[in-house]
Amino acid sequence: MRLVKAKIVSNKKVAAGRFKIRLAAPSISKAAEPGQFVMVKCSDGLDPLLRRPFSFHRIERGFFELLYQVIGRGTAALSERKKGERLDVIGPLGNGFDALSAKRYPLNAILVAGGIGVAPLLALAERLAHSVERIAFSIFIGARNKEHLLCEKDFKKLGARLYVAAEDGSKGYKGLVTDLLKKELYAKRSTLNAKVYACGPRDMLKAVADIARLKHFPCEVSLEEKMACGIGACLGCAVKTLIGHKMVCKDGPVFNAGDIIW
Amino acid sequence: MVRPKTKRRETDLSVKIGRIKMKNPVMVASGTFGYGKEYEGLMDISRLGAIVTKTITNDPRSGNPPPRVVETPFGMLNSIGLENDGVDAFIEEKLPYLRKLGIPVIVSIGGEEIRDFARLAKRLNRVSGVAGLEINISCPNIRDQRRKTRSRRLFSQDKNLTFKIVKSVRRATGLTIITKLTPNVTDVAEIARAAQDGGSDALSLVNTYMGMALDISTRKPLLGNVAGGLSGPAIKPLALKAVWDVYNHVSIPIIGMGGIVEINDVLEFLICGATAVALGTTNFVYPNKSIEIIDGLKYYIKSNKLKSLKPLIGSLKT
Ligand SMILES: Cc1cc2nc3c(=O)[nH]c(=O)nc-3n(C[C@H](O)[C@H](O)[C@H](O)COP(=O)(O)OP(=O)(O)OC[C@H]3O[C@@H](n4cnc5c(N)ncnc54)[C@H](O)[C@@H]3O)c2cc1C
Ligand SMILES: Cc1cc2nc3c(=O)[nH]c(=O)nc-3n(C[C@H](O)[C@H](O)[C@H](O)COP(=O)(O)O)c2cc1C
Ligand code: FES
Numbered sequence: 001m002r003l004v005k006a007k008i009v010s011n012k013k014v015a016a017g018r019f020k021i022r023l024a025a026p027s028i029s030k031a032a033e034p035g036q037f038v039m040v041k042c043s044d045g046l047d048p049l050l051r052r053p054f055s056f057h058r059i060e061r062g063f064f065e066l067l068y069q070v071i072g073r074g075t076a077a078l079s080e081r082k083k084g085e086r087l088d089v090i091g092p093l094g095n096g097f098d099a100l101s102a103k104r105y106p107l108n109a110i111l112v113a114g115g116i117g118v119a120p121l122l123a124l125a126e127r128l129a130h131s132v133e134r135i136a137f138s139i140f141i142g143a144r145n146k147e148h149l150l151c152e153k154d155f156k157k158l159g160a161r162l163y164v165a166a167e168d169g170s171k172g173y174k175g176l177v178t179d180l181l182k183k184e185l186y187a188k189r190s191t192l193n194a195k196v197y198a199c200g201p202r203d204m205l206k207a208v209a210d211i212a213r214l215k216h217f218p219c220e221v222s223l224e225e226k227m228a229c230g231i232g233a234c235l236g237c238a239v240k241t242l243i244g245h246k247m248v249c250k251d252g253p254v255f256n257a258g259d260i261i262w
Numbered sequence: 263m264v265r266p267k268t269k270r271r272e273t274d275l276s277v278k279i280g281r282i283k284m285k286n287p288v289m290v291a292s293g294t295f296g297y298g299k300e301y302e303g304l305m306d307i308s309r310l311g312a313i314v315t316k317t318i319t320n321d322p323r324s325g326n327p328p329p330r331v332v333e334t335p336f337g338m339l340n341s342i343g344l345e346n347d348g349v350d351a352f353i354e355e356k357l358p359y360l361r362k363l364g365i366p367v368i369v370s371i372g373g374e375e376i377r378d379f380a381r382l383a384k385r386l387n388r389v390s391g392v393a394g395l396e397i398n399i400s401c402p403n404i405r406d407q408r409r410k411t412r413s414r415r416l417f418s419q420d421k422n423l424t425f426k427i428v429k430s431v432r433r434a435t436g437l438t439i440i441t442k443l444t445p446n447v448t449d450v451a452e453i454a455r456a457a458q459d460g461g462s463d464a465l466s467l468v469n470t471y472m473g474m475a476l477d478i479s480t481r482k483p484l485l486g487n488v489a490g491g492l493s494g495p496a497i498k499p500l501a502l503k504a505v506w507d508v509y510n511h512v513s514i515p516i517i518g519m520g521g522i523v524e525i526n527d528v529l530e531f532l533i534c535g536a537t538a539v540a541l542g543t544t545n546f547v548y549p550n551k552s553i554e555i556i557d558g559l560k561y562y563i564k565s566n567k568l569k570s571l572k573p574l575i576g577s578l579k580t
Contacts, residue, residue: 001303003549041547046495046523049547050333090304090549228331228338229546231304233296235316235342236331245324245345 001093001231002027005086009063011079016147017070018116019079021087022063028091029064032056034123035096035222035254038066039230041088043077051090052078053227055120055199055253059127067119067150093230094253097124097197097220108193109137110217111160112181112208114200115144118151120222121199129158138163140184142177142204146170178207185215198222198257209257219257223248273563274570275556277311277538279515280438280463282366282393284311284538286556287571288528291466291519291542292317292370292396292442293342297356298363304549309556311538312366314466315356317398319372320381322348327486332475337494337521338543339473341487344372349385361391368440370396376417379427383434394438397462399427400469418444418469421456428460440517442466445504451511458512466517466540467508468501494543495521502534509535509576523551525558535576 006025014020028038039051052074058065070079081087097120109128111121118141128135138161143149145168155162164172165180173180177200194215198208199222212219225237225248232250239248240261246252275286292314298307307313325345332339346352352369360367369392371382379397386392399417417423418441428441441457443450445468454465470491475484483489501520508516518536521543522528528539541552548554563571 003304046336048333049336049494049543050338051547226329226331228340228543229294229300231296231300231549233300234294234331234340234546235325235345236340238325238328238330238345240328 001090003088003090004028006089008081008083008085008087010083011081013079014067015150018067018148018150019070020057020065020067021078021081022065023087023089024063025089026062028089029059029062032059032064032092033096034059034127035120035220036092036094037120037230037253038064038089038091039093039227040066040078042074042081044088048073048077050074050228051230053093053224053230053249053253055222056092056123057119059123067116067122069116090230094249095251097222097254107135107137107195109135110181110185110194110196111137111139112177112196112198112200112204113139113141114177114198114204115142115148116150117198117200117204117222119199121197122151122154124197125155125158125160137161138184140165140177140181142167142180142200144168176204176207178204178211181208182211185211196220196257202262205257206262209260209262212257220254221257221260222253223255223260224253273560275311275559275563277515277571279312279440279517279538280394282312282368282438284366286311286559287532287538288552288556288559289314289368289517289538289540290545290552291540292398294542294545297352297360299356299359301545301549305553308363308365309553310365311556312368312393313360313363314368314370314396314540315352315360316346317344317370317372318346318349318352318382319344319374320349320378320385322346322351329484329486330490332484332490334473334475334492335496337492337496339475339485339490339492340470341485341490343487349382353385353389357389357391366393367391368394368396368438370398370442372398376423376427376430380430380434383431383437387435387437392437394440394463395431395435396440396442396466397428397431398442398469399424400442400444416444416446418442418453419447421453424453425456425460428457428462432461438463440464440466442469444469445500445520446472450504451507454508454512458514462514464515464517464537465508465512466519467536468497468504468520471497471500493520495523497521498527498530502530505531505536506534506578523548525555525562528555528559529562529574532571532574533576533578535578537575
């Protein structure tokens with residue numbers, strides 16, 4: 001974990017209200033794992049005051065990228081930051097996906113993303129593609145409409161089987177990504193050694209967790225909670241689990257779905 | 263860490279709170295710095311004047327339902343609810359690390375009943391590595407034992423209860439006692455005097471101001487516990503007034519806090535009567551700020567040709 005004033009290499013709009021920022025921060029990217037996150041001071045000064053959490057979207061040697069949605073003051077301020085400026089970030093933080101335990105067997109990875117939840121799943125997909133041999137993976141991406149379906153090309157490039165769902169039917173399956181997931185999983189008889197990784201809104205994650213449980217697939221979910229510190233100091237980001245409160249920032253943000261009390 | 267020895271006598275920032283000698287007046291506030299280790303790697307913790315740990319209780323507490331924090335204009339609300347693993351786990355798991363830091367460790371203690379405080383004090387009396395106790399009788403979310411109902415009343419909203427608790431802790435320990443007060447009262451000086459009369463060596467001012475935030479579209483509160491405590495720059499003017507009000511009515515030192523972000527904020531608290539200060543919410547935003555402020559204070563003393571910060575304390579010209 002380090003506090004770094006990272007140079008902004010680029011900060012571009014990728015879709016309506018969606019941005020991708022690329023930062024030069026060798027010390028952070030070297031230690032970063034998919035599913036971990038950074039705490040970003042979006043603006044200099046006291047408004048907004050607190051840092052905002054963002055998951056690693058891409059991890060490269062010397063650099064990392066964040067994919068973010070503008071929803072409030074912090075993310076709006078972040079979207080206005082210019083190339084060449086320095087961004088105050090702390091990271092890497094938390095526990096990421098348990099991607100490498102998959103190394104032991106040919107894995108069938110099922111990634112499920114809701115909206116901006118694709119952000120950490122691309123980092124995971126890249127890691128899986130590069131470190132696990134004979135991997136088969138599918139990615140299910142859901143969004144409200146086709147404008148908000150992100151990263152399709154990136155996943156395709158990695159050789160993933162792609163399933164998309166738009167709630168308004170403007171692309172792919174019409175409806176919720178979890179319904180599409182259910183449909184596909186039940187259509188196939190054998191999905192050996194499958195493992196599900198999901199990130200998105202809480203209701204979606206709960207639905208994914210239910211599906212995975214019924215299919216007896218292990219399932220990891222990346223959770224969100226309001227954060228003040230991001231380092232386990234304030235106890236603000238509590239989530240209920242079977243063994244009591246856990247902190248999303250320190251014990252997560254990735255949890256075994258079966259441990260969460262939804 | 264080995265630091266180069268300075269030839270000339272360095273600027274003197276040292277202060278004394280009760281029997282605790284601190285090399286500078288900059289502390290970190292309870293609940294905003296965990297148990298120290300959380301900040302390892304982000305700053306040099308050993309340079310702090312002192313560390314105040316997250317409030318602990320006799321038995322483990324699981325705290326309030328989420329969400330527990332929400333940002334508000336120039337501040338934040340929290341309703342953590344004193345989540346902690348209890349005093350035994352603290353001594354076993356947290357204290358060994360804190361002991362090694364080489365700075366005074368002040369342990370914040372809390373409870374739901376009057377007798378909890380003395381029990382904690384006795385337990386902590388016997389272990390090494392504890393320099394003092396901060397009695398947190400000002401945290402919202404404690405149960406009112408007399409009425410056995412959940413109540414927003416705090417011990418430190420009542421001068422008799424304040425006196426009783428401080429006195430019971432005084433009887434139980436020879437450690438330095440700091441009493442942390444709530445500003446959510448009509449007359450904070452009256453409560454401060456009760457703490458002094460009970461035998462407190464110092465006062466911490468202020469804990470958070472109670473507040474709320476909500477979502478108009480759902481008409482739901484943004485905190486799981488409905489209300490919480492406000493902290494950060496938004497409360498600084500209120501906290502300064504609390505310190506000034508108390509300064510004129512007590513003889514024991516005051517640790518000032520509430521919205522400190524920059525060195526000027528620290529100077530303001532000193533001028534209003536604080537002997538030392540603590541950073542709270544700012545630790546979340548700028549983890550290294552306390553250290554920058556310590557360096558800034560050294561520079562301030564030098565450039566103003568002062569020997570120490572003492573002439574500033576309570577020097578408000580009215
Ligand atoms: C571990 C983690 C990783 C994240 N990764 C990403 C990411 O890769 N890309 C991305 O776009 N977003 C991500 N988020 C969410 C992101 O942190 C919030 O969208 C951001 O903090 C909002 O800040 P704001 O100031 O723009 O909005 P605010 O003004 O703070 O809030 C606007 C609205 O957003 C809601 N909100 C605020 N903070 C959060 C939060 N932490 N979680 C859920 N809702 C929130 C508020 O309730 C409010 O309704 C992540 C969150 C966490 C906890
Ligand atoms: C998240 C959070 C948790 C806190 N927990 C405690 C606590 O356990 N005990 C306590 O005495 N004060 C607690 N406080 C209050 C702070 O110690 C401090 O008095 C208050 O935040 C005002 O200072 P600030 O504006 O610099 O944050 C907490 C504050 C915050 C923001
Ligand atoms: S955000 Fe502070 S403990 Fe998780």
